[in-house]
Amino acid sequence: MRVSQGLFRTWREAPTGAETRGITMLLRAGYVHKLGSGLYTNLPLMQRTQAKLEALIREELPRVAQEVSFPVLQPGALWQESGRWDGYTQPGGIMFSLRDRTGRALALGPTHEEVAVATVRELVRSRRDLPVSLFQIGRKFRDELRPRSGLLRTCEFTMKDGYSFHATPGELATHFEDMAGAYARILTRLGLQWRAVDADSGSIGGSASREFTVLSEVGEDEVLYTDDGLYAANAERAVSRAAEAPPSPFQGFARHHTPGTVTVASACAALGCEAAHMLKNVLYDAAFLTADGERRRVPVLVSLRGNHTVNPVKLWNAVQEREEGTLLSLEVAQTGQWAASPLPLGFLAPDLPDTVIARREGLQPAFLRLCDLAGADLRDFATGGNEPDIHVSGANWGADYALPEVADLRQAQPGEASVHDPRQPLRSARGIEVGHVFQLGTRYTAAMNATFVDTGVNTGVGADGAAHPLQMGCYGIGVSRLVQAVAEQLADDRGLSWPDVIAPYHVLLTVVDGGDAAQVDAAEALYRMLRAAGLDVLLDDRPERAGIKFADADLWGIPYRVTLGRALKEGQVEIRVRRSGEEHRLAPEEVPDWLAARLDWQRG
Template identity: 40%
Template sequence: MRQSRHVGKTLRETPKDAQTAAHALLLRAGFMRQISAGVYVYLPLLHRTLAKIAQIVREEMEAAGSEELLMPALQPRELWLESGRWERYTAIDGIMFAFKDRRGSQVCLGPTHEEVVTDVLRREISSYKDLPKNVFQIQTKFRDEIRPRFGLMRAREFIMKDAYSFDADEAGMESSYQAMREAYHRICRRIGFNYREVEADPGAIGGSASHEFMVLAKTGEETIIHCPNCGYAANQEFASSRLEEYPQDPEPLPMQEVFGEGLIGVEPLAEFLKIPVWKTTKTLIYETDQGVVAAMVRGDCDVNELKLAKLLGCKTLKLASPELIKELTGAEVGYAGPIGLPPEVRIVADHYVNNRVNFECGANKTNYHNINVNFGRDLPPPQFGDFKLAKAGHICPRCESRLAADRGIEVGHIFKLGTKYSEPMNCVFLDAEGRRKPVLMGCYGIGVSRMAAAWVEQSHDEKGIIWSPQIAPYHVHLIGLNLEDPTIREAAEKTYERLQAEGVETLFDDRPLRAGEKFSDADLIGLPIRLTVSRRTAAGQAVEYKLRHEKEAILLPFDEALVKIKSFCGLNS
């Protein structure tokens, strides 16, 4: 492509809305433009990169036995009523674009395709002989995000690859899942990501097991908890951990109410009471769709709200308002405790709240705390569960090492769905004994557009993006300098022609600009190889060859440069 005719000029200044490096660079380098909140135009350069990512994904999916199809983005409400997800996606979470068509039928723009694919496949499958099946598509998805953010990272319209597997039994589903999992590793490796696979929560999609593929980046929205010793790794919202336990007092002491004015937060409280932080207790008041809940965690911990919601079996969960807290506890925020709450408040506690002798908790009275509290004597033991938030420094659930934390960008997520959709949607088959059984499903997503952003987040310097040859929009950025000189112009044109003839994808900067501007643009756009043809090179039939991630350029005869280019980009000679 000739840059003189290319759409997507570079910007000298960073657009003010750009928050992350990837967002800023993709805008500045002319890869995309924003159309509205969370909605972007993929300009030609980004379009090419997306196509390359999609192609890698496609090849690996097909290699793993999946078959490509394309389902509609526009979906009828009926299917979502069948699966039972309409309410959650529209009214409760409000994450789905839904509206009425001209006849008054409710329709939505698909944020995902479990319903449609289940509908499609239930018509295909009637016998165990029809299984297994595996289909995928690469398509635009729509999600009315609460807060679109960071450009392509959290957009309202984005490109996703989603695959779905259908099996007759557990073993089949397991092997489909493992095949997809391996394909995901191959995809991440081919693109060249520095990534980690982690255990994850099956969440709203549902199902029994789930893994996420996280690209490691400081600006990642997810926190990964992992064990440097045994390799355990999980999304923080799903991670387990163990806490250090401490020697307990030999005897329970009398419970006591202590005045401590304005002690907000466990650190100053522990200091004031002269007790270790682990003896303190946080009691958090939550409003849920099933009433008010008081959740207790050890003072040095936080609540994992996802785990808490699962334990409670509730659909919605949020911290109570200060007004409600005052009403229920009779105290200002900061002094809630489990003793003396109204009977309608359900009390639950994390396991690590238990097995402590003489612990502290709020007294439900402004400025007062109870110390030397003991379950059984001072209050009935509540329901216990595991809902503390795992953190770096906690003990690994699988070995004795300390956990560490990293930030990551979720680019892939795979789920074992089981019969979550096949059962309500009646996607069934007859087995060899003639018994009717629901199909076992799996679903497997990859954020194609998010991968592009994740790459930039992971691979850039102060000058611009650094693409790998695998997903770069073009292999070579050919810079022509001194083009007003006909001899040089001809040399540059000829170089361009030969590169194209050899199958090297080339962006040819034929614009009448100064060298500095061209080199700056080249660095910003970040194609992996830069070739320069100029007064310096024209005489000797040479070109100047420079890799984006290296500092020095070298002068080479064209044929030698061509060999290097092909080998660097993995092109056949």
């Protein structure tokens, strides 16, 4: 390809609204064009880069799955079957929904679990048909509330998503590891710094999930890990050993007048204790959608140590596990919406009576009471007195308060000891989630009646001729997101710097002086030689100054630049490696073999 004949527009200044270095360079280098909020056009350079990433994925995935193509437009009835339609289409949901001319509900697929189940349940009959593992690479649509950070959070994007079906949980677990291994090979071949971490399954559901994170300071996710390599988890899922609270200064139960002490810090100052001696109690409002389409609200009272914070994902999961229906929202309570009378906020105790809840249709008349593990371990603690300006001290579970249901609800913090080895503190890093694998079990297949019959040797599911729900897994890689993640980690102040395996072109030929016939002729000859050797070549034949061409070369991030300039008088060209900056001089006829050897080494 010749630069003069293609759509290669570069920009010297960062475009307005570019939030990170990666998307800034992709925009400046003319890889993408922003069309609207969360909407980007892939220009030719980006299209080539993304196509090469898709090719890399296709090299690894056929070992474990077969490629298919599901429709982007999905029948809403399938989402009704799985029970996800309301949650995804209600206000705050991420799915674009519409109706066809006959009034049938349709959706633009944000993901394809329902479609995969509906397809496989028609094709799988017995255990002999299993396992089945399918993947596709295609467009997804999500109605993001706040599209941001370029391609990292958009309304339309390219994704590789896969779905597998098995007879037993053990077979699913084995395939889960096989797919995770493929993801690891893909990220390793890209030369990235990355981690596989335990993660929350979110709205997808399931019993286990693992997230693949590219390390980057601009990442939305915090990863907590140990130096021994034995533990890594997304912060929303991470666990740790809470530091023990120091010995309590309180002896015996007592009440205290503590006016104006509505915060933990002010209460501790008044009582002469540390935050770790305090039990704080926080009210939440949970909104549920019942199976019959009714809405109901559940007041939630959470107790935890004063020096700890609630992990919202852990709390969400704990509430969802204990209440029927689909949890739609969980927020710190605006008590005026459900309290029968004003509450002494800042002075609440774990035994706040249910009678404070207004008797109203759709409002559960009793608190769901939860206590964090570390809060449950407190002895002789201080807490609110359920009256304005009153605290109590020297309180104990069992003697003074009934212990609520106990769950891990607190946010693990860097520096805390790991669970597997107290000598290993948790470290923190930022990361971009680029892949996620899930063990869904029968979450979707049972709801959608996707079953198989096992009439052979007993496999643990009952070889009795009965129908059993398929065990399901799902596996995703954000393709366009991963391209930007590569840019975020590998770009520098001069521009992009692509790994050989996904660079839009392997080599850029730069003619220093377009008016020098010898340089132009040598470039044309080398261009033909490189193409004949099977290399992707971009020839910069523009009538621009050398400085502009060199700046654009750095901005484009093509791995190798061959400069045809004054060195030709000595029978040589100059090769510069974009990533390392190393330079070499070779005769033009030596360049194809030199580049091919470097590229083969990088592939290996």
